[in-house]
Amino acid sequence: MMTTLQTKVIEERSEEGKPILETQSLTRRFGTLVAADNFSIQISPGEVFGLVGPNGAGKTTVIKMLTTLLAPTSGNAWVAGYDIVKHAAYVRRVIGYVPQLLSADGSLTGYENLLIFSKLYHIPRQERNTRIREGLAVMGLSDVANKMVHDYSGGMIRKLEIAESMLHRPKVLFLDEPTVGLDPIARNAVWDHVRKLREEYGTTILLTTHYMEEADTLCDRVAIMHLGKLAVVGSPTELKASVGPDATLDDVFVHYSGYEVDAVGNWREVSRTRRTARRLA
Amino acid sequence: MLKPNIGVIGRLGSVIFGFTVDTLAVAELEARKLQHDPTEVLTRAVQPALWLLIFGEVLAQIRAIPTGKIPYIDFMTPGILAQSVLFISIFYGIAVIWERDLGILHKMLASPAPRTALVLGKALSASERGLSQALIIYILAVLIGVHVDWNPISVLGVLIVVILGSALFSTFSLIIACIVRTRERFLGIGQLLTMPLFFASNAIYPISIMPHWLQAVSNVNPLTYQTDALRALMITGGASTFGIVADITALLGGIVALVAIAAKLYPRVV
Numbered sequence: 001m002m003t004t005l006q007t008k009v010i011e012e013r014s015e016e017g018k019p020i021l022e023t024q025s026l027t028r029r030f031g032t033l034v035a036a037d038n039f040s041i042q043i044s045p046g047e048v049f050g051l052v053g054p055n056g057a058g059k060t061t062v063i064k065m066l067t068t069l070l071a072p073t074s075g076n077a078w079v080a081g082y083d084i085v086k087h088a089a090y091v092r093r094v095i096g097y098v099p100q101l102l103s104a105d106g107s108l109t110g111y112e113n114l115l116i117f118s119k120l121y122h123i124p125r126q127e128r129n130t131r132i133r134e135g136l137a138v139m140g141l142s143d144v145a146n147k148m149v150h151d152y153s154g155g156m157i158r159k160l161e162i163a164e165s166m167l168h169r170p171k172v173l174f175l176d177e178p179t180v181g182l183d184p185i186a187r188n189a190v191w192d193h194v195r196k197l198r199e200e201y202g203t204t205i206l207l208t209t210h211y212m213e214e215a216d217t218l219c220d221r222v223a224i225m226h227l228g229k230l231a232v233v234g235s236p237t238e239l240k241a242s243v244g245p246d247a248t249l250d251d252v253f254v255h256y257s258g259y260e261v262d263a264v265g266n267w268r269e270v271s272r273t274r275r276t277a278r279r280l281a
Numbered sequence: 282m283l284k285p286n287i288g289v290i291g292r293l294g295s296v297i298f299g300f301t302v303d304t305l306a307v308a309e310l311e312a313r314k315l316q317h318d319p320t321e322v323l324t325r326a327v328q329p330a331l332w333l334l335i336f337g338e339v340l341a342q343i344r345a346i347p348t349g350k351i352p353y354i355d356f357m358t359p360g361i362l363a364q365s366v367l368f369i370s371i372f373y374g375i376a377v378i379w380e381r382d383l384g385i386l387h388k389m390l391a392s393p394a395p396r397t398a399l400v401l402g403k404a405l406s407a408s409e410r411g412l413s414q415a416l417i418i419y420i421l422a423v424l425i426g427v428h429v430d431w432n433p434i435s436v437l438g439v440l441i442v443v444i445l446g447s448a449l450f451s452t453f454s455l456i457i458a459c460i461v462r463t464r465e466r467f468l469g470i471g472q473l474l475t476m477p478l479f480f481a482s483n484a485i486y487p488i489s490i491m492p493h494w495l496q497a498v499s500n501v502n503p504l505t506y507q508t509d510a511l512r513a514l515m516i517t518g519g520a521s522t523f524g525i526v527a528d529i530t531a532l533l534g535g536i537v538a539l540v541a542i543a544a545k546l547y548p549r550v551v
Binding site for chain 2: 064067068069070089092093095097098099100101102103104105107108112116117119120121122148164165275
């Protein structure tokens, strides 16, 4: 049990003007593979921050460390002032997380999915129903609340998962590849809803994507990752200007990452992405 | 995040309350799934029916197994209940591998719920399936004329032992799932374990007729204690070898140890 005094001390890191999320030389090795290599970023409260890179760039590894699912090999990180290793239990209370993989339970209704998580997040009984209804309404799912999730479309499932991750009003929301496997219309709908979240709740959002278009339209700033390293960080406009006139974010990406087709990704990554895509389709 | 000073007892109380809420939320998820789709529970009725109606009836004819004053089919029925609970629980870990292959497990582990509560919630989820087996076996028992002890305390006792047995074997299964991490390997190991656990127990014959080495194995097999308690509680004239208190203590001890191990290993499955 942490004492009240300690709580005060660690809260101080998240005061006004300080980043809500900060990593310092965050590193994770798997055997000889360095999945995240001296990764350092700072994110301000209310930002929508994109982590961009091809499959295998280390985006998911970074997200797993920040959501306390994976311990860093070295380096530090703080989320809302809490150390991700020393105060992991506190970090879990202030974050929302939508994994890349499908995480809604198909054999329950949308409402039931939210109900179980509202209990796991200890939302007071008298507030549960209001929060769940509000979450469903914000995501445009009120009409299908009592339908089984295995009858939802891919876009609806993603929106349900986002509603679920927002039930406890997290300070930081992690979206890992939120639109992978979605058709363009569903993708646009998810984008609209992510923007809406920021407007309504001021949530700081860290999302990963390998779609440049997504980073360009949604994010205030993007960090381009390649082979575990941070290649460059800046606003989409800045980054495009730095490469040259008329540059697209794709050009920026190629410029900073030295990306070569066939150099990245592996069987496991590919099979995972395809599986997710198939389930969401 | 600042909380008023509520004292040690108050804080302990709120921790226990929170832990219970988390555990029950995980168990509720399973209950709701079963409610939406009870098919599996029904198909699970086939195997115990075969054991009781064919194996049981045939063995009862030849009177080869010494079962004291009670008929063989009465002796065997609690054993088949224990077996059904074992079979349904020992493969429960595969559900966790499945949830890992989806992202449900990641989301659970990134929530503030303590790992121990997540594991215990899974154990109780398996118990819900175990209880469905108890219902099925009671019905079968009535159909084939087993002398069932309908004393409400005895029935309640049976249900409690079934809950404990399912929790124990499902947590064991969860530990295996955390270690092997893939469905294929898990299925192999599950198959490898079920029959030895079943045969090295008192489920369908008394320990006294086993060779010595098998008796030794049987005495450390949790299924033996589960069957022993069920036999004393479920049928009229049924007797316990070790005593019901000893049986339940053994099961509870096993659950505590296994849940502690599983909670440590659980994050590894991600």
